[in-house]
Amino acid sequence: MLDDHSRLARAVHQPALVRLHRALSRLRSVLTVMNTGAHPDDEINGMLAALRFGYGMRIVVACSTRGEGGQNALGPERGGALGVLRTAEMEEAARRMDADVAWLGHGPDDPVHDFGFSKNGDDTLRRWGEERIVERLVRAYRRYRPDIVIPTFLDVPGQHGHHRAMTRSAERALALAADPSAFPEHAAMGLRPWQVSKYYLPAWSGAGYAYDDEEPPPPVTLSLAVAGADEVTGLAYKQLGEWSRAAHASQGMGAWRDKPVDRWSLHLKLRAGGEATPENDIRAHLPATLADMAAMPGVTGPAAAALQEAQAQIDAAIAAFPNRAHIAEALARAARRIEEARAGLDEGAAGRVAHRLDRKLREIDAALFEASVNTARAFFTGPAHPGARMALQVHIDAPGLSDLAVTPRLPEGFDAFAMHEEPGHVQVEIAVPAAAPHTGNYPEAFDPLDGNGEGGVRISGRVGERRIEVDLDPEEPLRIGPPQSLSLDPAVALIRAGGPASGIRVQAIGAEPTDWQAPAGWILRREGSDWVALPPRELRPGVSTLVPIVDGRPASSLHTISYRHIRPTTFIAPAELRVLSLEVALPAGARIGYVGGGSDNVGVHMRRLGLDVTDLGEAELKAGALSTFTTIVVGIFAFGLRRDLQGATVRLHRFVEEGGHLVTLYHRPTDAWDPVATPPRRLVIGSPSLRWRVTDPAAPVTVLRPDHPLLTSPNPIEAGDWQGWDKERGLYFAAEYDGAYEELLAMNDPGENPLKGSLISARIGRGRHTHVSLVLHHQLDKLVPGAFRLLANLVQPA
Numbered sequence: 001m002l003d004d005h006s007r008l009a010r011a012v013h014q015p016a017l018v019r020l021h022r023a024l025s026r027l028r029s030v031l032t033v034m035n036t037g038a039h040p041d042d043e044i045n046g047m048l049a050a051l052r053f054g055y056g057m058r059i060v061v062a063c064s065t066r067g068e069g070g071q072n073a074l075g076p077e078r079g080g081a082l083g084v085l086r087t088a089e090m091e092e093a094a095r096r097m098d099a100d101v102a103w104l105g106h107g108p109d110d111p112v113h114d115f116g117f118s119k120n121g122d123d124t125l126r127r128w129g130e131e132r133i134v135e136r137l138v139r140a141y142r143r144y145r146p147d148i149v150i151p152t153f154l155d156v157p158g159q160h161g162h163h164r165a166m167t168r169s170a171e172r173a174l175a176l177a178a179d180p181s182a183f184p185e186h187a188a189m190g191l192r193p194w195q196v197s198k199y200y201l202p203a204w205s206g207a208g209y210a211y212d213d214e215e216p217p218p219p220v221t222l223s224l225a226v227a228g229a230d231e232v233t234g235l236a237y238k239q240l241g242e243w244s245r246a247a248h249a250s251q252g253m254g255a256w257r258d259k260p261v262d263r264w265s266l267h268l269k270l271r272a273g274g275e276a277t278p279e280n281d282i283r284a285h286l287p288a289t290l291a292d293m294a295a296m297p298g299v300t301g302p303a304a305a306a307l308q309e310a311q312a313q314i315d316a317a318i319a320a321f322p323n324r325a326h327i328a329e330a331l332a333r334a335a336r337r338i339e340e341a342r343a344g345l346d347e348g349a350a351g352r353v354a355h356r357l358d359r360k361l362r363e364i365d366a367a368l369f370e371a372s373v374n375t376a377r378a379f380f381t382g383p384a385h386p387g388a389r390m391a392l393q394v395h396i397d398a399p400g401l402s403d404l405a406v407t408p409r410l411p412e413g414f415d416a417f418a419m420h421e422e423p424g425h426v427q428v429e430i431a432v433p434a435a436a437p438h439t440g441n442y443p444e445a446f447d448p449l450d451g452n453g454e455g456g457v458r459i460s461g462r463v464g465e466r467r468i469e470v471d472l473d474p475e476e477p478l479r480i481g482p483p484q485s486l487s488l489d490p491a492v493a494l495i496r497a498g499g500p501a502s503g504i505r506v507q508a509i510g511a512e513p514t515d516w517q518a519p520a521g522w523i524l525r526r527e528g529s530d531w532v533a534l535p536p537r538e539l540r541p542g543v544s545t546l547v548p549i550v551d552g553r554p555a556s557s558l559h560t561i562s563y564r565h566i567r568p569t570t571f572i573a574p575a576e577l578r579v580l581s582l583e584v585a586l587p588a589g590a591r592i593g594y595v596g597g598g599s600d601n602v603g604v605h606m607r608r609l610g611l612d613v614t615d616l617g618e619a620e621l622k623a624g625a626l627s628t629f630t631t632i633v634v635g636i637f638a639f640g641l642r643r644d645l646q647g648a649t650v651r652l653h654r655f656v657e658e659g660g661h662l663v664t665l666y667h668r669p670t671d672a673w674d675p676v677a678t679p680p681r682r683l684v685i686g687s688p689s690l691r692w693r694v695t696d697p698a699a700p701v702t703v704l705r706p707d708h709p710l711l712t713s714p715n716p717i718e719a720g721d722w723q724g725w726d727k728e729r730g731l732y733f734a735a736e737y738d739g740a741y742e743e744l745l746a747m748n749d750p751g752e753n754p755l756k757g758s759l760i761s762a763r764i765g766r767g768r769h770t771h772v773s774l775v776l777h778h779q780l781d782k783l784v785p786g787a788f789r790l791l792a793n794l795v796q797p798a
């Protein structure tokens with residue numbers, strides 16, 4: 001006979017049984033833990049994986065922003081599009097550890113958004129609106145009813161202001177969530193007051209290469225240790241957490257850990273109805289199982305006995321794995337006992353425990369479904385726009401389900417007007433209303449038990465004597481977009497004073513504009529299949545926005561965001577042509593090689609300026625004639641993203657020694673940046689980065705070398721060139737460097753000492769190396785004129 005470990009190892013090679021095992025493991029606990037953070041990737045993945053898969057707890061991640069103000073190590077998405085990508089990454093990370101996500105902020109147009117790095121929690125709360133973020137947390141507490149709340153970060157100086165604001169708000173929301181007089185409008189949403197039982201803080205420092213907590217962490221009151229490894233994978237929970245964390249690929253997250261110890265130190269700051277004293281188990285003083293609930297006040301007699309019996313049947317179902325028939329029989333009996341217990345509760349007890357029983361019934365139905373099906377898939381086909389007709393396809397192999405019924409879950413007003421059924425396949429024809437609104441870019445929540453998005457499937461059927469109903473999400477979410485998507489090539493153009501005035505040739509891809517909205521003086525005319533935008537003769541410096549019109553409305557562009565680590569998603573944005581007119585001179589004779597890592601658009605912007613730019617691939621870096629270029633520009637993060645670039649450092653150093661100009665845009669210490677071997681001379685990137693950045697985009701800039709050629713030629717860099725910067729001045733400043741480097745600028749956030757490592761340059765041999773820690777690439781995307789003038793200077797020959 002197989003022992004338990006051999007039986008499990010054999011079973012988990014079958015995906016259906018893996019899903020069944022995960023569904024059964026949810027039934028071990030009736031507790032909910034909420035982890036609060038400010039950005040996707042703030043969650044404590046390893047600990048959450050341990051609580052979910054080791055203890056069976058329900059996990060909820062409450063996240064205040066979509067990360068739209070952060071960086072992207074994968075590709076070109078910025079701003080709102082980056083928020084869509086990082087939302088999809090957070091959902092995938094949650095999917096891998098079976099967690100809910102409660103989004104508190106809803107993208108860049110919402111006051112609660114990621115506006116870039118902040119060093120100050122008070123400033124963050126002013127910008128978000130403290131009452132607003134607290135109310136949203138109270139709403140989340142009342143909706144999910146967590147027994148335990150654990151912020152990821154401490155509210156201490158030296159920590160990210162967004163993190164500090166979230167931790168402070170999470171604590172303030174505790175008492176308000178339990179207060180019936182606080183936010184009474186929640187009652188109309190079906191939400192009742194809720195008392196969180198325990199509030200923990202991390203008893204570890206958040207310091208690292210990014211942050212520098214100035215105060216020590218609070219004392220340890222609980223050493224959380226989960227014995228054994230994950231039953232399905234055999235991995236330590238911290239390793240399983242890194243698999244979840246790797247879904248945040250745009251932030252470069254996920255690192256393999258050899259033989260990690262599954263232990264986390266926590267500080268119990270508040271405990272409802274009791275003293276916050278040291279404890280041996282995070283579940284202490286809480287009803288962890290149905291059997292524990294049988295001893296709760298108000299749960300007596302038949303209800304208590306029914307809960308005890310339900311617990312015994314759940315234990316039997318888990319022990320029966322992978323025998324589907326025995327599992328189904330035991331779970332059906334457990335569900336009956338839970339329903340009996342719920343019916344026998346008085347009103348007072350029901351208010352304390354009914355939500356746990358309702359949740360457990362839903363989880364039992366999900367486990368019964370997994371015990372009854374081999375495969376179940378759903379997907380939408382056809383156009384998804386107002387007035388369209390599309391189809392919902394469902395493929396299901398469910399030998400354990402009788403009386404199977406498939407019901408589409410659709411937005412209000414959608415008409416499911418025909419259904420075609422055959423064994424294992426259902427097709428539903430759907431009419432989208434002509435007035436259907438476009439789907440928002442940012443979903444409000446994620447549920448690992450499905451039911452997400454605007455459309456899907458409800459599957460019902462009978463397992464033995466129990467009728468179950470579960471949600472099944474489509475493989476790609478239903479997203480209603482514009483009837484005609486239009487994108488422009490180019491979407492951005494530059495007009496240099498004194499440059500050619502022949503107009504801007506624009507190709508409309510997708511829909512065909514019937515007209516344009518344009519500032520006074522602009523003329524747009526068709527030339528063949530393209531449009532030509534002719535500027536006014538007296539075009540003032542600044543940005544002009546030209547909007548194509550389709551069917552009488554400003555056009556929209558539907559972008560698909562697709563990477564291997566996430567499910568494809570879309571981003572709807574206005575279609576527009578932005579034209580920057582500026583006074584800028586180009587360096588004479590500059591021939592530029594550009595080495596990008598895919599994380600900035602600097603190469604594109606240099607071409608828009610009219611510079612001679614060649615992209616350098618692996619072959620050129622390895623054996624190409626670098627001497628044909630006067631300047632080589634290395635994009636942000638590129639040393640960390642391109643092994644061919646790491647292998648070319650000796651050639652790049654020789655390029656500089658022989659008269660070339662090497663320009664490196666900012667890198668993190670983790671981007672394979674060796675302070676001695678990567679730059680031509682020793683250059684250390686400051687760490688933690690919080691101490692080596694200027695977050696105020698309007699921070700005064702002091703020019704230390706006003707006569708330096710990089711600041712005078714071919715464009716004199718003046719005070720106006722530092723106006724209108726967005727998000728921040730710079731980050732990852734150089735902290736230590738060889739004496740050959742000259743400091744060109746000084747700047748600082750209010751109340752801090754000046755930093756001088758934002759722009760440094762050194763004469764080396766016959767050439768030059770310039771290191772730029774300004775967020776120049778972001779300013780170029782925002783069409784800040786001074787950024788283009790500075791860029792033109794930086795790429796001049798040595």
